[in-house]
Amino acid sequence: MSQVTTTAPEEITEERTSIAVPLGxxxxxxLVGFTSTFAVVLSGLRAVGASPAQAASxxxxxxxxxxxxxLVLSFRYRIPITAAWSTPGAALLAGTGLxxxxxxxxVAAFAVTGLLIVITGLWQRLGALVAAIPVPIAQAMLAGVLIPLCLAPVTALQTSPAVVVPVIAVxxxxxxxxPKWAVxxxxxxxxxxxxxxxASRDRHLDLASMVPAVEWTAPQWHWQAIVGIAVPLYIVTMASQNIPGVAVMRSFGYQVPWRPSMLVTGIGTIAGAGAGGHAINLAAVSAALAxxxxxxxxxxxxxxxAATAGMTYLVLGLASAALVTLIAAAPAGTVETVAGLALLATLAAALTGALSDPGHRIAGLVTFLVAAAGTTFLGIGGAFWALLAGLAIRRFLPSAD
Incomplete structure (x- = not known):
């Protein structure tokens, strides 16, 4: 006589709960990763010349x-590896401009950035070279390009106070x-x-433009764009996202497979460049949530x-065109205000990292000032020159050794 086994209701409830927790x-x-910084991404893409449709793409x-x-990394390695767009990279674009x-x-510079990330996965020495850039110098460059964005809420008070004041207050x-839900x-x-x-101006949204669509752009190769965008974008993505992302995962007991992660995110960056994707990388702050x-x-x-986050991102992408349409109709300075508020914590961390070490303080300050000035020379943006200036000052000053 066969024996029938039954599962207690308590065990079924516990199993459902154990699945519901990671799914949630x-x-x-x-949701946190998307809503907290998508405005920064749109600001960065628009700053380097994207049309609203191209930014939505x-x-x-x-x-x-x-x-x-x-999905690829989490299913393959069965650890909670999460990826994200490069928020510091988007901020860098906003500060770089055309x-x-x-x-x-x-777009060509985005593809080169992806290629550099792939090479980092294949050639360990390149990753070591980037890791050797003093953290204060990299953080100072990031802080400098963040300054104009973080000033946006203040300047927007003059142009659209009726909308901006409630945004800041909330x-x-x-x-x-x-704090997690502030942005x-x-x-x-x-x-x-x-x-x-x-409604007050009796305007109407263009509903047709709210349908998600991919806008492909053929890259044009210019050395100024590659030096002015690809190099700083690669460095800030590695120093502010990939390397800290590995450290965050290690703090929870997980060893990130470095080479596969760089290959997957680098190839993903190359594949998305033509459609306007500037860079993807290992998540750092949001990695802790999973x-x-x-x-x-x-x-x-x-x-x-992590796998649930990946599937959720696929769904959230469908809202991109609607968000851009809404933002295009917003009063002047509205999206910049949201982006600036989203980056305040990043700016505070970058300034702390840039100036906390007395041995690098002058070099960090020079790097910050050059990046904040945003001066373009030889067709190359200020972020690149800021990095060179900081490294040169650090090498020249005995106190920086």
């Missing part, structure tokens, strides 16, 4: 490539009571303010959270 953590990981392809990268070749020149209130709440407030502004114990008490099941 993964969805939150993607860039946001869409970034969601797609990083979502696929997360380059030789315009948008097509920037962001400040959430910073005190629920999302600020964007929601901006969206409401934009809706009221559209790798921490809150994602699952069992470390072996946290990869489910």
């Amino acid at each position: 953590a993964g969805a939150i990981t993607a 860039g946001l869409l392809i970034l969601c797609f490539t990083q979502g696929v990268a997360i 380059v030789t070749g315009g948008w097509a020149g920037a 962001w400040l209130a959430l910073q005190r009571f629920a 999302l709440a600020a964007f929601a407030t901006a969206a409401v303010g934009t809706g009221i502004d559209i 790798a921490a114990p809150s994602a699952s008490p069992d470390p072996k099941r946290r990869w489910i959270a």
Whole structure:
């Protein structure tokens, strides 16, 4: 006589709960990553010459490539590896502005950035060379390019106070009571303010432009764009995202497969460049949301959270065109305000890293000032010259050794 085994209701409930926790953590990981910095991405792409449609395409392809990268790495290695777009890189683009070749020149630089990331995975010495750049110098360059963006909420008060004041007020209130949702709440407030502004002026949104679409651009190869965008974008992506991302994962007991991660994110960057994706990389801050114990008490099941984040990004990408359409109709300075508020914490961390070491303080300060000035020379943006200036000052001054 066969014996029938049954599962207790308590065990079924526990199993469902164990799956629900990482699924929820993964969805939150993607939502926080998307809503907290998508405005920065759009600002960066528009600054280097993208049209609204091309910027929407860039946001869409970034969601797609990083979502696929997360799924490939998390399923293959069964650890919660998450990818993200390069937020510092997007901020760098916003500070760089138009380059030789315009948008097509920037697209070529994006592809070169991806190629450099691939080479980093294949050639260990290049990764070591980037890691050898003093952290204060890299952080100072980042802080310098962030300054104009973080000043946007202040300058926008003069142009659109009716919308900007509530955005800042909501962001400040959430910073005190629920910091994780502060940027999302600020964007929601901006969206409401934009809706009221559209209604009051009897304007209408272009519904046709809200359909997601990929806009491919043929790259134009100009050495000024490659030096002025690709090199700083690669360095800031490695120093501010990939290397810290590995450290974050290590803090939770996970060893990131370095070469496969660089190959997957580098190839993803190359594949998305023509559609406007500037760079994808290992997640740093948001990586903790999927790798921490809150994602699952069992470390072996946290990869489910990462995989869920990857699938959520694929869905969120479909909203890119609608977001760009809404932003295009917003009062002047609205999206810049949201982007600036989203980057304040990054700016604070970058300034701390740039000036905390007395041995690098002068070199870091010079790097910061050159990057903040944003001066273009020989068709190359200020971020590249800031990096060179900081390294030269560090080598020249005895106190910096």
